[in-house]
Amino acid sequence: MRLLPPLILAVITAWYLNINLQNIIIAVLCCGLGLTLLRSLPIGKRYHYQWVQGVFIYVLIGCLGMFITWQNNSSHQSNWYGKFYNDSMQMVVSINEPLIEKERSFKVSATVESLFNNDTLKKVNGTLLLYFAKNKTAATLQYGDKILIKGNLQSIQNNGNPGAFNYSRYMAFQQTYHQVYLKEADFIVLHQQKTNIVYDFIYWARSKVVKTLQKYIVGDKKVVGITEALLIGYKEDLDKDTVQAYSNTGVVHIIAISGMHLGLIYVVLVWLFSKLPYIKNSPITRVILILGCLWLFSLITGAAASVLRSAVMFTFIVIGKNFFKQASIYNTLAASAFVLLCYNPYLLWDVGFQLSYFAVIGIVWLQKPITNIWYIKNKFLRSIWEMCAITIAAQIIAFPICIFYFHQFPTLFLLANLICVPLSTVILFAEILLLIVSAIKPLASAIGQTIYVLTWLMNTCITYCNNIPFAVIDAIFANVLSTILLYVFVVSGCAYLLYKNKVLKYTTSVALLLFLVCWGYHKWQLLQQQKIVIYNVSKHTAIDFIEGNKYQFYGDDTLRIDGALQNFNLKPSRILYQINVAPNGLPAVQQQHNFFEFNNKKIWIIDSAITCKPLANPIEVDVLLVTKNPNINLENILIAVKPHCIVFDGANSLWKIEQWKKQCDDLHLRCHITPKMGAYILNVP
Known part of the structure; x- marks a missing residue:
């Protein structure tokens, strides 16, 4: 437990401050020199300076x-492909996984093995995403296939809308x-x-199980x-x-392969192997079989962070119980986290990893x-x-981080x-029994039907x-600040109720007060906001006029009725700005066809071909929005309009945008x- 915090702090520091290898080596040498000097001191002074x-x-x-x-x-890495690649090169890549079928394409991760330019072959490494247009050749590709590709690589970017998921960082x-x-x-x-x-x-087993x-x-x-799932x-x-x-009812962990699944299997394995002759009297055999089954299940399920955490933790528990004295469960948790972060430090940002540890800490502690x-006698x-106590304990410690990531709280989590x-x-x-008896078709069919009925019942209840x-x-x-304050309040509050310490009481009160101040200040700021947000939505036009905690939407009718499109592209922004739709619109928004005025800010939207007549005094607009691929010439537009900024949104073709951008540069x-740049946000003073 004492070793984990400095490791976590170092991982965060290295990522956000981009610490280079030279500085790390200098720090190690300084520490080595310092420890050597300490060892040279007399024993008394060494004890005095032990800290x-x-x-x-x-x-x-x-x-x-x-x-x-x-x-x-x-x-x-010195041979990372990104240091050598240019658009004239071809790549040899190997496919890392079975193809995932999307609506209009196949998606797969691939490892870059070499770059080919004329007669030169350069060995490289690295990973990239491949999207294949749907065709017969692409459909036949399998894990392990090598292909020679020619195409312009694009950097993975976020959609750039306010509050959106940081996909490029992920x-x-x-x-x-x-x-x-x-x-x-x-x-x-x-x-x-x-x-x-x-x-x-792994891929063969997953395919066999699914079939x-x-x-x-x-x-x-x-x-x-x-x-x-x-x-x-x-x-x-x-x-x-x-x-x-x-997700809304707080039981998404059931279909996310959480530590709960591994825990259930662990309990059954311990019970089973403690009953079998020969195995129950051989600790080494029992440990090998239990860990073998747990890790096999973990690998087949895709080795998600939450499952890895459980697998590593149960490995520590099984070995400790059979060969060593029983250790603190907190040390076991910390040790599993330490090992996983040494294996992959970027797991620290994995939501499943974080939620898994917070939930288990809550269960163990509370x-x-x-x-x-x-106390109930029955x-x-x-x-x-x-069972209720386990759910409540996990929820108490996990809910602040859930609110931070998902901005929602399931009130019926206990019932669900x-x-x-x-x-x-x-x-x-x-399902495990079904896999075991799958060769006996009548029995497998009966079990399959039972599973279907039980799953249908669970779905219906949810x-x-x-x-x-x-x-x-x-x-x-x-x-981030409100989440930290909420955690201080929750942890110190629970600790005070358990240990009745006055310092914890004051800490709880101060944390709650600071949290309320933070929340209130943010709310006050949001009530003062006035802005126009032009979103980046592929093939669609979307604008929010925001005033205080209300907004008025202008855009395609598809976006108004398509919940999935709204949830992905628009909802994160509306959560970030804490806004709700104004039922009768915003009085400050004045509209005449495609011309809008919002608190003295003017927007003209061009979504079809137009020819302008020259004006002695061109009309000044703050934003000229070009959308839906209109057949226009910017020079002709400028004889009648003087825009402060021209915005090209995602409803336009990229090749057309490039042509218009050249015109903008020339003019x-x-x-x-x-x-390319994400949503355009115009703050209204």
Whole structure:
């Protein structure tokens, strides 16, 4: 527990301050020199300055964390492809996984092996995303295939809308910085393969499991998709509305392959191997079998961060219980986190990793005190209350980070978990049994039908809970400062209730006061806001006029009715600015056809071909928005209009935008391209 904090701090420092290798080496040498000098002191003085030795050790651990972070960044490697690539080159890449089918393309991750330019071959490494246009050749590609590609690499970018998910940073943590779209003529399949025996087995096993489930669990695709996700985390067949319902009711961990799945399997394995002859009397055999089963399940499910955390933690627990004395569970948790961060420091930013540890800490710390609040004699009712205590304990410690990432709180999480955890447990073991007996078709069919009915029942219960008014509190404000203050309040408050320490009481009160001040100040700031946001939405026009906590939307009708498009492109911004739609519009917004005036800021929208007549005094507008590929010439527009900024949004073709940008450069006009620069935000004074 004492070694983990400096490692975490070092990883964060290395990422945000971009510490280079030279500075890390200098720090290590200084620490080594300092420790050598301490060792040369007399024993008495060494004891007196023992705390200095501790500081040096902490700094060394920090240097380890910074070095691991630097080393795991593929762009720092001497042979990273990004240091040598140019548009005239071809690439030899090997496909890392089975292709994922999208609506209009196939998506896959690939490893760059070499760059080919004329007669020169350069060995390189790195990972990029490939998008294939749907065609027969692309559909036949498999894991391990090598292909020669020719295409202009594009940097992975965010959509740039306010509050949007930072996709480029997420992919950077996966060491992927570029993507390329390939038509059939842009690649050649080479008669070579590069595979790994472990990944070969994983993809074969996942495919076999999915096919078995689809063969014997027949019916509504929404139900079948849940069964696949619940057992091995296969998400390709999940229905978006169903996933949202699980998220809104606080039980999304059931289909996200959390530590709960591994915990259930661990309990059954311990019980099973403690009953079998020969195995129960051989600790080494028992440990090997338990860990083998746990890690096999972890690998087949895709080795998600939450499952890795559980697998590493259970590895420590199993080995400790069988060969060493029982250690503190907090040290076991810290040790598993330390090992995982040494393996991949970028797991620190993984939401599943964070939620997994927060939830387990909550259960370990608070489950027993919560259980002891209410003593129930009846065994059945007591087991239900213990289950409730586990859910409440996990939620208490995890909810601040959930609000920070998802800006919502499921008010019915307790009811939903009481229904779903027992049902999902039965379904999980029934699916495992189905895989075991899949060769016996009549029995497998009966089990498959039972699984379908139970999963349908679980889906129905979740949908019903989700449809209850106020099942979820949505659009909750949260930033880094408010989340830290909320955690101080929650942790110190729980500690005060457990230990009755006055310092903790005052800490809780101060944290709550500061949190309320932070929340109130932010609310006050939002009530004063006035701005115009022109969003970056591919093939669509979208504008929000914002005044205080209300907004008026202008854009395509598709965006008004398509919930998925709104949730992805517009909702994050509306949560960030804490705004709700103005039912009758904003009085400050004056509209005449495509001309808008909002508190003295003028916007003219051109969405079709237009010819302007020259004016002696061109009309001044703050923003000229060009959208939907109009057939226009900017020089002709400027004889009638004088814009402060010309905005080209995502509803235009990129090649047209490039032509208009050249015109803007020639005419010395300021322009903003939303597909490249993100949303255009005009603050109204």
